[in-house]
Amino acid sequence: MRILWFSNTPSLAAKKVSKNTDGGSWIESLEKELASFPDIELGIAFKRQVSSLEEIRVEGSRTRYFMVPQYPIGKFKQWVDRFLIRPPSRKSLPHYLKVVEDFNPDLILFFGTEFDYPLIIPKLKVPSIIWFQGNLTVYNEMYENGIRIKDTFTSETIKRLLKCHTIYHEHKLFVRRVEREKEIFSIAENFIGRTDWDRRLVRVMAPKANYYHSEEALRESFWKYQWKLHEGREKFVVSTVIRGQLYKGLETVFKSAILLENLLPKRIEWNVIGIKDGVPYAKAAKKKAGYTKKNTSVKLLGPKFGDELVRQLIATDVYVHPSHIENSSNAIQEAMLLGMPVVATNTGGTQSIMDDNKEGLLVQSKDSYALAGAILELFESPSRAVELGKNARSVALKRNDNKKICKELIATFNEVIAQYGQ
Numbered sequence: 001m002r003i004l005w006f007s008n009t010p011s012l013a014a015k016k017v018s019k020n021t022d023g024g025s026w027i028e029s030l031e032k033e034l035a036s037f038p039d040i041e042l043g044i045a046f047k048r049q050v051s052s053l054e055e056i057r058v059e060g061s062r063t064r065y066f067m068v069p070q071y072p073i074g075k076f077k078q079w080v081d082r083f084l085i086r087p088p089s090r091k092s093l094p095h096y097l098k099v100v101e102d103f104n105p106d107l108i109l110f111f112g113t114e115f116d117y118p119l120i121i122p123k124l125k126v127p128s129i130i131w132f133q134g135n136l137t138v139y140n141e142m143y144e145n146g147i148r149i150k151d152t153f154t155s156e157t158i159k160r161l162l163k164c165h166t167i168y169h170e171h172k173l174f175v176r177r178v179e180r181e182k183e184i185f186s187i188a189e190n191f192i193g194r195t196d197w198d199r200r201l202v203r204v205m206a207p208k209a210n211y212y213h214s215e216e217a218l219r220e221s222f223w224k225y226q227w228k229l230h231e232g233r234e235k236f237v238v239s240t241v242i243r244g245q246l247y248k249g250l251e252t253v254f255k256s257a258i259l260l261e262n263l264l265p266k267r268i269e270w271n272v273i274g275i276k277d278g279v280p281y282a283k284a285a286k287k288k289a290g291y292t293k294k295n296t297s298v299k300l301l302g303p304k305f306g307d308e309l310v311r312q313l314i315a316t317d318v319y320v321h322p323s324h325i326e327n328s329s330n331a332i333q334e335a336m337l338l339g340m341p342v343v344a345t346n347t348g349g350t351q352s353i354m355d356d357n358k359e360g361l362l363v364q365s366k367d368s369y370a371l372a373g374a375i376l377e378l379f380e381s382p383s384r385a386v387e388l389g390k391n392a393r394s395v396a397l398k399r400n401d402n403k404k405i406c407k408e409l410i411a412t413f414n415e416v417i418a419q420y421g422q
Helices: 012-016 028-032 075-083 093-103 118-122 135-143 149-155 158-162 167-188 195-205 250-264 280-289 306-315 328-339 368-380 382-399 402-419
Strands: 003-005 042-048 054-056 062-070 107-111 128-131 189-191 209-211 236-241 269-275 296-303 316-321 342-345 361-362
Touching: 003 028, 003 093, 012 028, 012 042, 012 054, 028 042, 028 402, 042 093, 054 195, 062 093, 062 118, 075 118, 093 118, 107 118, 107 402, 118 167, 128 296, 135 149, 149 280, 167 195, 167 280, 189 195, 189 402, 195 209, 195 361, 195 382, 209 269, 209 402, 236 306, 250 269, 250 368, 296 342, 306 328, 316 368, 328 368, 328 382, 342 368, 361 368, 368 382
Parallel strands: 003 042, 003 107, 042 062, 107 128, 128 189, 189 209, 236 269, 236 316, 269 296, 316 342, 342 361
Antiparallel strands: 054 062
16 A cells, blocks of 8 residues: 655654654654554655755665655745735645655545645545644634733744744734644545544534544653652752643633742742743743742753653653643653643643543642642652552553554555545
C-alpha cells in the first residue's frame, strides 16, 4: 500500500532539512512504527522556504520526502502579506498535485485542517483522509476567552509592531485561516479523530464525510521515563506545557498561583514550559491576573524538547493544563504516559482522554479557584496523586501503543480505499 502524507513537519527528515530541530514529534513516532510494516510504502510532503519542489532521501529510510515551496518566499513578501492581512497563498497547490503524480499513492493522508494541503481534494483521483488535529473555527470562538486582544496592545514592542508580528496581526491572519478551514471541511471526504468533541464537529462541519477513530502515537522520549512521588522536599512543584496563543490559559496560571502563594507561602513553584518571560502574551497575562513582582512562584522557562523536557516534567509533583480549548492535548496524554497526576480544564475533547477523579482531575475553564483547589487536593494527599498517576499511565500504555495504533490505522486505510468510488 502506497500512502502519501501531507504534514507540517518533515518527520524523520527533520535533521536533513534543518539544523534546528525540536527533539521529535508524534508524527515521527508514527512514521517509525509504520516503517516496520514491509507492505507500506510511505511518502511525506512538507513545506519549506525553497524555490522549487525537491525530493530528498534519508539514509536507512524507505520513505520518500518531498520538500514543497512555501509561499510567499522571502521576508519582505511575508511582511507585505502580514501588513495587508492577506489570505494565505495558494501557490503551493500545483506542487502538491505534482507530488501526488510522482508518488502515485493508493491513499493520501492530510494532517490537520489548519493547513492548505486538503484544498487539492477536488482534483484528486485517489481517496483521501484528514487526521483531525485541532479546529481553528472553534479555537477562534475561544481566542479571547481569557485575555482580550486589545488588552495586549500595551505589552507589544515597537519592533514587533513594525514587523507586523503582534498578537493583533497573528489573530487577523488566524481568522483568514479559519475561512480556509471551513472550505476544507466542505470538500473533505473522510476524517480520523479520537474524541467525542472532534466527532461532533465533523458531524456538523462536514456532514457527508465519514469518521474513523484512531489514537495518536506519542513522542519516543516519553516512553523511556516514569514519574515517581517526590517525598520530603520543601517545595511543591507544578508543571505546565503550553504555547503562546491567548486561548492557552496563561492568565489562569498566574491567578491560581497567587491563590496558592497565599495558602502555601513559599511552598509553591510553578514551571511553565513553552513560553518565555517578557513576551507580550506573558506581560498581558500577568497584568490580567494582577501578578506583580511580589509574586514569585511562576517560572516561564521557554521551549524545551526531547529528554530535557521529560526530565523537567518528572522532577515536578503535578502536571496542570489550563487551556481554554483543546482537542486531545498531547501534553496531557504524555503526562499520563509518564504516570503523572494531572489537573486539566474540561474543554473540547479532554474528557475523552482522561476520566475525571480516576485518571486525573478536571476543572472548569477560566476557574482559577477550582484549579488552585485541585492542585491543593493533590498537595494534601500524595497517595491520591500517586493513584491518579498510576491509573493514567495504565490507560496511556494501552491507548497510545504505537504498534496497535498502526495496525488499526492500516485497517482504516484499507476500508477507505475499498469504499472509494462506490
